[in-house]
Amino acid sequence: MAYNILIVDDSKTIRSMLEKVINLSGVSLGEIKTAGNGKEALDSLKDNWIDLVLTDINMPVMGGMELIRAMAGDSMLKSIPVVVISSDGSTQRIKEVEEFGVSHYLRKPFTPEEVGQVIRTILEEPDGQANAGK
């Protein structure tokens, strides 16, 4: 099975970094889609089959929290796993995203190994989601 992954970050540099990391993760890949904010991400989610979303929190137009809330409230999107990758390390924020079912929260700066491990855990070992580290 080939997985489609959506990267959501307002930084083109981070989007490119994550694309490289995903390509090296060893996961069987279909397409990697990118979006610069939550609104673009929702548009992409409506038009494409996506297996995993990696999203930043702090973005203009529509932030990551709004995206996560919108996905949680949509019957078609709520089962898609979401990984947050953010510089925000506050417990308030981490608890907030956990309440919406986000299983993994990676703090920037991330290492390629951390991201690769989380992607493999979610896509290839679905039972391991709940135990994965933050």
Added chain:
Amino acid sequence: MDKQMLENKLEDITMSVLEQAAFIFADPMRSRDNLEFADIRTLQISIDYEGEAHGTLLFIIPEAICSEIHCNMLGENETESMTADCCHDAAKEIINIIGGHFLTEIYGRDAGIRLATPDIREIATDEIRGLISQNPAAVLSTGEHCLCTVAIMTEKEYEYKGSGS
């Protein structure tokens, strides 16, 4: 937290983020008399924060370092097709990461504080000297260039005694 402690935190966070995110190694400059920003196009990347505390962090760097940050973050060599926007985007990401770590380090992980999105503009040497003399600042050297991180805080925020370590 006094000014010296804040400056030490700023130094540690800036050095650590530059090293981990962009493989740029910088050391603190103990003397601030010979800041080598003159004759170099220098950029100020600012990020505001608000909530239980508010203020602004500035990342002041020669434009030449922006391209180094961009290339190192992506593991690429400098190319002619690389645009200024790409390089500025990488520098904005660095202050965003510094900001996230600064907030949890200074105010604690339980504080409700949010970062805004970064802005970038050119800055003159005289203005840099003024900012550094009036605010807690980390002044670093990469060997080739100076760079600094400045925390602009109100007196109230400056004396914040939150749960930060």
